[in-house]
Amino acid sequence: MPVPGSLKRRPVDERELVELLQRQFEIKPVETKAYLRLLEGFDMTPHELGLALDIPLAETQALLERMLLNGLIIRATGSETRFAPLHPRMTMTNIFKIYEKGVIDALRSHRTTVDRVVNMLEPIYEERKIHRS
Numbered sequence: 001m002p003v004p005g006s007l008k009r010r011p012v013d014e015r016e017l018v019e020l021l022q023r024q025f026e027i028k029p030v031e032t033k034a035y036l037r038l039l040e041g042f043d044m045t046p047h048e049l050g051l052a053l054d055i056p057l058a059e060t061q062a063l064l065e066r067m068l069l070n071g072l073i074i075r076a077t078g079s080e081t082r083f084a085p086l087h088p089r090m091t092m093t094n095i096f097k098i099y100e101k102g103v104i105d106a107l108r109s110h111r112t113t114v115d116r117v118v119n120m121l122e123p124i125y126e127e128r129k130i131h132r133s
Helices: 014-025 029-040 046-053 057-069 088-132
Strands: 073-076 082-085
Touching: 014 029, 014 088, 029 046, 029 057, 029 082, 046 057, 057 073, 057 082
Parallel strands: none
Antiparallel strands: 073 082
């Protein structure tokens, strides 16, 4: 673990980050871009973020709701509705937990299918054994 204060800011290749998160965790590019804008700047209102991303306000509000739901951002304190990014470690933990749940759910679904197919085919196999005797 790096010593506090030893981390140096390095430029982020936004395209590479967008592609990586989309490929590995199915994060929509606009979510990654929005998170980066919030991370690089100040807490933003939906209007400010929409301008930064060049998307309509209605789309921005839906985006922010998804990001809140997925644990990427929080509502910032204050009288005006603003949003702030969570720490990158917490954000990636939340992304991974959602991805992990999806993988586990898919495995359970496949296991159910395997059991169903076995139950469908087993009588045929057993009947085959009886006829060969």
